[in-house]
Amino acid sequence: MRLLPEKNILDKFCIKFCRLIERYTEYIIVSGFVVISSGRARSTEDIDMIIPNQTKEKFEIIHKSLENDGFVCLQSNNYEEIYDYLINDTSVRYTLKNKPLPEMELKFAKDKLDDYQIKTKTKLELTGLDIWFSSIEMNIAFKENYLKSKKDLEDARHLRIVYEELINEEEIINIKRMIMESRL
Amino acid sequence: MKDQRIASVETWAKYVRSNKNWKNEHTKFINAQFKKHDRILSKLSKEKIIKLYGIKNVSGYTKLLK
Numbered sequence: 001m002r003l004l005p006e007k008n009i010l011d012k013f014c015i016k017f018c019r020l021i022e023r024y025t026e027y028i029i030v031s032g033f034v035v036i037s038s039g040r041a042r043s044t045e046d047i048d049m050i051i052p053n054q055t056k057e058k059f060e061i062i063h064k065s066l067e068n069d070g071f072v073c074l075q076s077n078n079y080e081e082i083y084d085y086l087i088n089d090t091s092v093r094y095t096l097k098n099k100p101l102p103e104m105e106l107k108f109a110k111d112k113l114d115d116y117q118i119k120t121k122t123k124l125e126l127t128g129l130d131i132w133f134s135s136i137e138m139n140i141a142f143k144e145n146y147l148k149s150k151k152d153l154e155d156a157r158h159l160r161i162v163y164e165e166l167i168n169e170e171e172i173i174n175i176k177r178m179i180m181e182s183r184l
Numbered sequence: 185m186k187d188q189r190i191a192s193v194e195t196w197a198k199y200v201r202s203n204k205n206w207k208n209e210h211t212k213f214i215n216a217q218f219k220k221h222d223r224i225l226s227k228l229s230k231e232k233i234i235k236l237y238g239i240k241n242v243s244g245y246t247k248l249l250k
Contacts, residue, residue, distance in 0.1 A: 005207035039200035072244030161197035
């Protein structure tokens with residue numbers, strides 16, 4: 001019998017958060033953790049999650065459920081205050097109670113590109129994690145055309161190598177065009 | 185000449201592609217960062233922790249900030 005590889009601290013934290021969120025809404029994990037869970041040898045303190053816009057009533061349920069499961073929002077305990085951040089396109093950060101790291105940086109989808117990211121979400125076998133990620137093409141396009149720091153370009157290179165057979169170059173070009181239209 | 189950082193990223197990525205045990209090594213690497221972080225955190229004052237993490241909701245971290 002082959003033993004499953006042990007999950008690391010980031011994996012366990014992310015799984016716990018995702019299991020709770022998926023009871024109420026769709027979600028995607030984007031950016032750094034996509035690359036790290038795909039084997040990139042670098043660390044991070046936060047994981048980025050995008051969810052579709054929620055009503056205040058629905059968000060209250062989500063927030064209270066997070067609290068009941070041991071999560072705390074770094075910014076506030078008050079769900080209305082947290083909701084105000086989110087609807088104004090500001091992310092909020094949740095951690096486990098009394099543990100400032102790791103943190104989940106949560107935001108609402110803000111435009112058509114985020115909606116498209118959610119629509120094209122995928123699971124990545126290599127990660128060994130049963131969670132939804134934004135597509136590899138999306139992450140490469142963002143890192144190569146929008147974020148563009150040295151770290152982001154290295155992340156994109158890593159993704160291009162480990163997922164070489166799965167990558168659809170036309171889709172990357174299509175997403176880069178969408179980034180130009182809606183973010184640049 | 186190729187940037188040395190990119191060259192090392194490529195070497196590691198190729199290792200991940202070809203070695204099924206990459207995850208075990210990777211897990212040790214990631215966990216070590218957090219263990220180190222916990223050790224440092226235990227030495228910081230309440231004020232420094234609040235400032236460092238931008239904690240506005242102090243009531244969520246009462247044990248940590250004792």
